[in-house]
Amino acid sequence: MKHLLNLLAAVALLVWGTHMVRTGVLRVFGANLRNLLARSMGNRVSAVLSGIGVTALVQSSTATSLMTSSFVGQGLITLPSALAVMRGADVGTAMMSVLFATDLSWLSPLLIFVGVVLFITRQDSTPGRIGRVLIGLGVMLLALRLVVEATEPLVESAVIRTLLGSMTSDIFLELLMGAVLAVMAYSSLAIVLLIAAMASSGAVPLEVALGLALGANLGSGLVAVLTTAKSSVEVRQVTVGNMLFKVMGVALALPCIGLWMRHVRPLIGDGASNVVLFHLAFNIFNTLFFLGMTNMVARWVCVLLPKPAPGAGNPLRPRHLDASALATPSLAISCAAREALHQADVVEAMLIGMHKVLVNDDLKLSAELRQLDDTVDELYSAIKYYMTKISRAELDEKEGQRWTEVISFTINMEQIGDLIERVLQDIETKKIKKGRQFSAAGMQEINDLHARLLDNLRLAMSVFLTGNVRDAQKLLEEKARFRDLELAYSASHLARLSDKTVPSIETSSLHIDLISELKRINSLLCSVAYPILETAGALAPSRLRETPLPQRD
Known part of the structure; x- marks a missing residue:
């Protein structure tokens, strides 16, 4: 019993070490790895080489699969x-x-x-995260040695030998066990190393070990399929296509186990080397043999998982909050940012519709637009919940700032939606139902402010997306210009009241409230620029004068 517990502990340590390396590398190099993948899609050869390089660093084909799937889901590749x-x-x-x-x-x-020295002394910095990776590598190597030591006493048990011997005649059981172990460990690498260590100690016959290694390959594909089961169709197409390649490859490799045992095993000798080299040979063969079939398999997958027809489903539901991206914080933040822009698109539709209601007195359109505010609120809640799943402790300084920017932007969009809904209610109550109209001059002022507000919304979306300092400065300049126009138009409205202009008198309350609400919306839009300008050092500490004002007598 003691030896079995030692083996289970060693296996758990191996899986944990693999997890530490994978998450550590993604935290340090996640954005760079994504950029490398995105830039390497010119042809199949460069795509394969980028997949090899990224996976060698991350030490998880599943993590690479999730990153690649998210790119397809975003339409990037x-x-x-x-x-x-x-x-x-x-x-x-x-x-x-x-x-x-x-x-x-x-x-x-x-x-x-x-690794421990770096992690303890520089925990919240890049060296600290690299220290976490080094700890994971050290733990993996230590765990492999412990697996070998723990299996040696078990091999001497007659019961264990009988059990393992009974597996040699059932290749499908070996495939199933290898796949289940890979799914449970969330890592085919850890399971293949475990199988190699047990084959080295004699705990598992080599022929059985090769079957288990093929099963681990199937398991790694199954992990990605299960992880993306609730993602968009585009994302699932990648993992299902990858699984098809693995199934076809295993089907071709099964008859080769006997050939390997007869012709290759005597040349290598060591059980562990046989397992890992067979694993490598299988994947190289699978890549070279099927690389020319990627277009054909892609067509098969599109038949199995067809994309929904344009307009199918609810186009206003969250589109980009990919749960599989949460394993890579920088990628998850990008998904949330894209969803925030989707939320802003809905707000833009509300703002454009609000002007149509104002001009055409359309009560039906007003009701539809007020329902859109519920969509804005739902998107805000979905983004906020998604962002809370991203651990702030795993983010570097730049990612942490972007996390804050996304949350602030979505809050502002939600507040703007509420303001537009309130304006629509005022238009219905104070204008449409009472049959009143603005004066020509008053309507022209509102048209001017609305057009500027729409331009500023689009500029704010661009600033949020790109972080361009010059556009952020332009957005703040627009804030000052909008404030001056609001004051000027309020004064013009008061002048028309003095001239006893009847339409101005009838719509005075609505006019003043409307331009005031438009100014508030514009201020919320312009707040997008502050964190970008603050980071660039382009903001003054305070608008107050440094010299004190003279005291009154």
Whole structure:
């Protein structure tokens, strides 16, 4: 019993070490890795090479699959290119298994020591996150040695030998067990290393170990499919296509296990080396053989998972909050930012519709627009809930600032939606139902303010998206100009009241409230510029004069 517990603890340590390395690398290099993938889609060869490189760093083909799937979901890359990346990702994780299967136990204490020192002394910085990666690497190497030590006493048990011997005649059971273990561990790399270590100690017959390794490959594809099960169709197409490649590859590789045992095993000898090299050979073959079929498999997947017809479903529901992206904080923040722009598009539709209601006295359109405010509120709630799933402790300074910007932007859009709804209610009550009209001059002033407000909304969306300092400065200049116009138009309205202009007298309350609300909306839009200008050092500390005002007698 003690030896079994030692083995389970060693396996858990191996899985945890793999998790630490994967999450640590994504936290430090996540944005750069995404940029590397996005720039490497020119052809299939470069896509495969980028998949190998990214997966070698992340040490998880599943993580690469989720990043690539999110790109397809955002329309940044095509499905065939994504499938080519996944061919390289499988080769990358197989190469890492070969590296870890070599005797690197001497390196484990050094990696753990250096990693702990960096993590403790610089925990919230990039060196601290790199220290976490080093700790994970050291723990993986330590766990592999512990697995070998823990399995040696178990091999001597007659019961264990009988149980393992009964598996040699059931290849499908081996595939199932390998797949289940990979799903449970969320890592085919950890399971392949575990299988290699147990084959090295003799705990598992080599022929069984090769079958388990093929099952682990299926399991890694299944993990990605399950993780993206609730994502958009475009995202699921990548993981399902990758799974099809794995299934076809395993079907072709099964008859080769016997050939490997007869012709290759005598040349290698060591059980662990046989497992990892068979794993690498399988993935290289799977990539080279099927690389030319990415377009064909992409068509199959599109038939299995067709995209919804344009206009199908509710176009106003959250579109970009991909749950699979939460494993990569920088990617999740990008998804939330895109959803915030979707929310702003709904606000823009409300703002345009508000002017039509004002001009045409359209009560039906007004009711529809007020219902859109519920959509703005729902999008705000969805974005806020999604953002709370991103741990602030895992973000660097730049990502933390972007997190705050996204939340602030969505709050402002929600408040603007509420203001537009209130303006619509006032228009219905004070203008449409009473049959009143603005004076020609008053209507022209409102038209001017509305046009400027619409332009400022679009400029604010651009500033939020790009972070351009010059556009942010222009947005604040528009705030001052809008304030001056609001004061000027209020004065003009009061002058018309003095001249006893009847339409101005009848709509006075609505006119003053309307231009005041438009100014408030504009102020909320312009607040997007403040964090960008503050970061660039382009904001003054205060608008107050530094010299004190003279005292009154």
